[in-house]
Amino acid sequence: MSSNTKIACKEIWKLYGSNPREFFEKNQRNPSDEAIKSEQYIPAVRNATFDVHEGEILVIMGLSGSGKSTLVRCLSRLVEPTWGKVEFDGIDLLQAPEKTLIEIRRHKMGMVFQNFALLPHRTVLQNIAFPLEVQGIDKATRESKAREIIEIVGLQGRDNYYPRELSGGQQQRVGIGRSLAVEPDIWFLDEPFSALDPLIRKEMQNEFIRLQSILGKTIVFITHDFDEAIKLADRIAIMYEGIIVQLGTAEELISNPATQYVEEFTRDIPRAKLLSVSSIMEPLSGTVSEHLSVFADDSIEKIARTVLAQESDVQVMDQQNQAVGMLRRQRLLETIFENSSEE
């Protein structure tokens, strides 16, 4: 993962209500819960500060109404934040004139919507070519480009179908295709698979992973499905009532939850899949197995079976094959069964 910053946001606030800006200024730019509640404002996003790195998949999670969509819409400036600063490649989006914004959206941003948001009067081909069309690209060029994308998203032979004539999964492929048509630098996906049934959702997730392995884009992905988040994310941000309560890798969230809320949120996640050996290893002491050693980076799920087949504890190595610690069978068992033991 490169650490070049693609989007930097500082202290983003978005309040809904009668006169949010004035209310915000009046409360020293940091209104309290009570003030917000008593004056009947809805705090959709509160004081969000974070960066999106180039090439990463940042997943935003949270319950319904926690402000995920609003936050992402602040990043793409579909929604104007009440307060804060959003920098995209060093350009201040909140100060940028409409013309600049249109240019950025035409060339650098793509977005996929929960309910597909296809244009019903256009065919698959025309929908995908739409962003190119508004740029004024000539018909032949944009259609050949759109055909390439149809190939990529797997809709060959459906070029001339209308959205109405497609299944939900196919419609979302069109939505994905449309957002990719301009080869965006950054790709926003707002719960792209929530409207699909579980089987198709799974298929689309795999499809998405395949696409990302080809394209390697910077992605901000919203979901409220933790399994989906784990499957896709480099980092996960958890939102609660408009606040980003924690931002980190899945492993960090589980092994080191910032608040009670994050802990409860992540309770039902199978730890074995996420935690690496290093998170539960201990300093070397006593005897370890002669036959087996494991890498510190391996996930617990991967090594559990072989380790538990051993009679004794095992040694942990780093990438250079240096011993860095040991893994006790007892601790491994506890970790694997942690979820169930609490019930």
Add this chain to the structure above:
Amino acid sequence: MRLDRALLVLAPFSLLIIFKPWLPGWAITPPKSCLGGCADIDGMIPFVDWVNAAIVFLRKYEFFDAFTFRDITRSISGMVDSLLHFTEGLLHEGFADFGIGAIPWIALVGAAAIYGWYLRGWKLALLGSSCFLYLALFSKRGIWELSMQTLSAIAVSAPIAGLIGILVGILAAKRRTAERIIWPILNVLQSLPHFSYLIIVAIFFGVGSKAGVIATIVFAFPPMARLTLVGLQNIRSEVIEAGIMSGCSRMQMLFKVELPSARNELMLGVNQIIMQCLAMVVIASFIGQSGLGHDLLARLQRLAIGQALEVGVAVVFIAIALDRFSQAIANKQPTHLPEGTFWKRRPCLTTFIGFVAAILVLSPIAPFIAKFPEHLTISTSTFWDGIVDYITLHFYGPLANFRDALLVYFLIPFRSAITGIPWIAIIALVACLGWRMGGWRLALTVSLFVFFIAASGYWVRAMITLYMVLVSLMICAVFGIPIGIWASRREWSTRLMQNICDTFQTFPSFIYLLPVVMLFQISDVSAIFAIIIYASIPIVRYTIFGLRNVPQEIVEAAVTSGCTQNQMLWKVRLPMAFPEIILGLNQTLMFGLFMVMIAGFIGTVDLSQEIFRALTFNDGGKGLVIGLCVSFIGLTADRLLVAWSDRQKQEYGLA
């Protein structure tokens, strides 16, 4: 408990009626002069004079010292005139200068068939072609030419009205303030009777076909504006966002995203515009619009019922065909074309091209293509006249007795009762009802509406209008609701009734005068019968809708509680359908008002007679003020009934 409160709301009204003998005169009928004592005006406030003064001012006014209002109206009517020239040339006059004839009748029959086939299949093809065939076949007295005049007026007015409607709708959708101003104006425009438009247009544009077309445009655009606004507001925000994220500029957004996404509403608007245009073009014959309406009017005035009937059927035929075709266009969703040759991909277009080619080749050698052979045309008017004579001869006595009995024992007493109510009592009534249904704002609005009528000087006439509408409303309810209940019981009867309603609703209201004049000649009773036939449609339709749309769980719950069919109807379905039935009554009342105004033509003494007088004397102020009186009667009832229905829906958790 609820009854108690209802009585409380009615208390001021009842008290004022009880104490009527002790009320001063000005509180019973609105005084004819302003309260200060200035003389020589019609009402408390001289609205009519104000409007007339404004009209005089407008006609003289010079914009930027360069051109007058009259110049503007002249150039508009010039434009309309040349457009009309073009469509009439196309449809029946031909272009003599270029040596080109009009489109031959056979081409229209064939084109209607092919287009109908393309849109929906052979049924629509049959409807379209038989419509034109009827017009050609019955053209002994010139029905074909008259129809083509009517159609060419529609062909000019519908697109212009549609364009204006869309522009107004877009303006309202894009600017909050514009919406706040435009929406109430649309409400008033849509409840203003046809004749007010005719009078105002006649003042500024004179009479004749171009004035008729202009009146039609003004009359027909409001529904389109309303539907455009609704359509644009109902687009899912995600779709707009997708447009923004694709980098649309504002114009691209409007033309590539918003308007196409509002397609369904816009197409519904197209259907409504066409139907409104047809209705108005027929009525515009009062200011000299040539075409079927003019002929119908003349024959009705001469009581040539048989001939009028033939013309009426032509209007009805055109109405049904226009309605079904525009609906079919609206419902035709885009579908991907099959692979293959041009013929396979577009069979209808290919047939059409072939058909046109055939006509072009054949028309020089076969004269019947250009003109329907004279000796084949027919007329059945003598047959219908025979029937009318028969009815008059054998039923005139009983029908007249029935009519007189109705008048003496029911209509006249009812009329005196209504016109006897003190006007302040009516204001008290609507204010209390408004307050109860929707709070003080509603109360204020409806009281102002009623006060306007009282102050305008047409109170008594307005009360007579109200009486006619109320009588019709009662009769409509008494017949319409049971019919609706009966129809809603079974699948087939529901569909049958809906089809009947759909069909009858497309007829221009003017048509309904035909059968009643046939039976009752010209009187109060025939007016009321015409209103009843026309205005029963919505109450039947809404009753069916309400009864059939009771949530399935509730019906199932009632069945499992052991309800019989009757209990189900009385205890479950009817109460649940009540809010819809109220809306049906509201629509019935609106239809009734429109019909009352048209029925003035066959002799009544209410507002409609005044409006006819205004039309004859070209009195714009009177025409507009009376129109507003009618509109405000309608809007008062509309506001109260819709608020009532909303309350009920909320109470049942249906909203």
